[in-house]
Amino acid sequence: MSEYRERFRAVRHAFGTFRRRIRERRGQFSEVRRGLGRRIYRHTARVAGEERVNAFANGYHRYRNGLRSFVHRYIDPESWYYPYLKNGVRGFLISALLLGIYVIILNYNVLYLTGAMPSVAELRNPKLNQASEIYAQDGIMIGKFYAENRTPIKFENIPKPLIEALIATEDARFYQHSGIDPRAIGRAIISLGHDGGGSTITQQFAKNLFKTRRKSNTGLLSRIPFVRKIVYKSKEWLMALKLERNFTKKEIITYYFNTVDFGSNAFGLKTAARTFFNKEPDSLNIQEGAVLVGLQKATTNYNPLRNPKRSEERRNVVIAQMAKYNYLTKAQADSISALPLLTNYTPENPYSGPASYLKNAVQDFVEKWGEENGYNLYTSGLRIFTTIDSRMQTYAEQATGEKMKRLQQSFDNHWRGQNPWTDEDGNELPGFIDSVARRTERYKTLSRRFLPLYPDSISYYMKKKKYKMRVFTWNNKRGYDSTEMTPYDSISYYKRFLQSGMVAMDPHSGYIRAWVGGLDYDYFKYDHVKQGRRQPGSTFKPFVYTAAIDDTISNLSPCDRIQDRPFRKAYRENGEDKMWEPRNSTGYYTYSHMTLRRAMARSVNSITARLTDDIGPERVAEYAHRMGIKSPLDAVPSIGLGSSDVSLYELVGAYCTFVNDGESIEPLIVQRIEDRDGNVIETFAPKKKRAISEETAFLMRYMLQGGLQEPGGTSQNLWSYDLFKNHNEMGAKTGTTSNNSDGWFVGISNNLVVGAWVGGDDRSIHFRSTDMGEGAKTAMPLVGRFLEKVYADPKFKNLQGPFPKPTIPVSKEYMNCGYSGDDEETDDESDSTSTSSNTADSTFVPTAPAPDPTAPTDTTKI
Secondary structure (H helix, E strand, O other): OHHHHHHHHHHHHHHHHHHHHHHHHHHHHHHHHHHHHHHHHHHHHHHHOHHHHHHHHHHHHHHHHHHHHHHHHHOOOOOOOHHHHHHHHHHHHHHHHHHHHHHHHHHHOHHHOOOOOOOHHHHHOOOOOEOEEEEOOOOOEEEEEOOOOEOOOOHHHOOHHHHHHHHHHHOOOOOOOOOOOHHHHHHHHHOOOOOOOOOOHHHHHHHHHHOOOOHHHOOHHHHOHHHHHHHHHHHHHHHHHHHHHHOOHHHHHHHHHHHOEOOOOOEOHHHHHHHHHOOOHHHOOHHHHHHHHHOOOOOOOOOOOOOHHHHHHHHHHHHHHHHHOOOOOHHHHHHHHOOOOOOOOOOOOOOOOOOOOHHHHHHHHHHHHHHHHOOOOOOEOOEEEEOOOHHHHHHHHHHHHHHHHHHHHHHHHHOOOOOOEEOOOOOEOOOHHHHHHOOEHHHHHHHHHHOOOOHHHHHHHHHHOOEEEEEEOOOOOOOEEEEEEOHHHHHHHHOOOEEEEEEEEOOOOOEEEEEEOOOOOOOEOOOOOOOOOEOOHHHHHHHHHHHHHHOOOOOOOOOOEEEOOOOOEEEEEOOEEEEEOOOOOOOOOOOOEEEHHHHHHOOOHHHHHHHHHHHOHHHHHHHHHHHOOOOOOOOOHHHHHOOOOEOHHHHHHHHHHHHOOOEEEOOEOEEEEEOOOOOEEEEOOOOEEEOOOHHHHHHHHHHHHHHHHOOOOOOHHHHHOOOOOOOOOOEEEEEEOHHHOEEEEEEEOOOOEEEEEEEEOOOOEOOOOHHHHOHHHHOHHHHHHHHHHHHHOHHHHHHOOOOOOOOOOOOOOOOOOOOOOOOOOOOOOOOEOOOOOOOOOOOOOOOOOOOOOOOOOEOEOO
């Protein structure tokens, strides 16, 4: 006992010493306070006047004395408890004052101490980061763009058991509190957080919606670890109180389910239900809802895909909580808990679904429009209606898949046992894979890491180390194979694939109806419709004939004749004298005088070259630009044979001028944009302008029909497709560049213009024979099969029909051109175009070049 007495005396002595020191400090503080008061009095009296300050001070003292007298009436100042009561009231008032100051600091971010808080307007009208949705013209959703993949849902579509599961697990007293639950906070403090953190659903909604814990929303005090937690919680409490004043409980529940992150890039209940179970929210059953609610504790640890066992355990905890709060009976809970965990993972990404390549063009268009109009493509929840027809898009993708699979088989057999990258003499390009590898992002990353000290490490990671990967294939229905490859093996594998692009356009409205930019966007990101530019070969020749017919100086007609004979042109380029002598694809000249229609139909190079020279390369370039070609064109003698690179997108748009009575029309991919509530923000109309006369447009339609009707026409294979019911008429032009590197085909009808391109990723990858590699054999089948599918659909029956008769007098001769002794039949021509004096492709590089740091990154997936 004596030991405890001594300890008690020591504690009492220490406490007494502490009190004496406090009194001493209070005395010192009182002196400071009085001195400070006198100084404030002098300065205030100097500014406001001594008489006025004295009057205010006397009034304050009278009020204070009156208050003291009132208190002393009921409480004896000599009683033992008076000092404690006085100090308690003083402490309470000081605490209330400090709390008020703290709330003001939180609300207004005074001195940037706590970070910004949302305004009252933002709290009353919260804006969710909502995905923008892309729709086809017929209302079918074809994709999304988002920073957070979220599609809002209404309260009526949230299953009642899901709401009950959330309340039972996260906030059992949700309907009893006003945003803050003191009982839950007390329980969390006593249990040190083991029985939950005390956050209400309203607080979690505030945190999810306003991102209170992002760096952009934090202030100076947030740099202090313990204080940071207090600031976070305080802001969430304050916002929870405000939200409870502005929203009903139903609205808070709805906002919660629309804002919460379920992991796996699924924000909001609707996206989560589709991602994990491929269902709409109102179709979720109790156990599926419990899985989603369970994810709120930790989206990674309880993810049903990564950690199915933990997810099932957490699901059962949620179900037990529902039974605890009488939302389920014990028998129901036990029965549901015994069920296996079943998911149907269906992830979304911006490029999933049809028209993947088109979405890049839509993205560029809407981003630019959004910058000018104050909208964000990724957060504003726009509804973007494209001009794409979902059925046509499906047919285009199907046709591309069917024909490219067969063409790839032919290509593989053609090069069996050999690499398809060769120079103009047919020799394999040495170091080709090395040059491609240097352009890949992987090689550049390794170079930054290992050069110049460890070059062998680059070789190891590129040529020796194998990685597990999925690779594109035509050989199974999944469209991919799982394998192990080195990056070099992967490059070699992918470079053997022929690539393609196809686009269909309404020539009168400018609407793009279908857009296939490649084989599969998951594996080939490069868009061969708009992004890719290659030599168009003979598909450029119609611009030469258009200039010859439309230009008032040459003023030719389809019946005018030009002799097929050798053509030579001396010219000067970059200070060097050159001679250009193109050859016909057959290797000889007929010396016959052909009509312009037959010469274009048979794609005779010598006649096109002579016409180009007569008109002038500059004039040909002018007409091509006038009709819709945007790419720069070199005004050289070979321009008429398609020596300058263009895109399929602009080529098809330019051909629409022939069908649109001579008016060029700019292709249109977005028809209108609506806000998240369905209100139309802006509609878009195509830009039109007169490019050629209406008479020339009619004559060129007639000229293009010659590709199917004239003897030896290069487009006659189109007759093998079922396209000519209901008196349907078509015109077409094929194109093939040197060494068969590029195969082109553009077909026109009164209501649709369709173009296709086929070739290798690099110009050195090609068929070795024109018989296999010309546009009529590579690109035409894509268009033919696509149109067969379109015309077989009753919905598109109205697209078939003849070209309209001219509505103006046609002054030039175009039919019944008369007989000439030179009209004898000759061997069929192909459309192969050599833009140099020999059959070599002038763009070939005979040896592997050193890596060019300015070259674009190779997008081959490795």
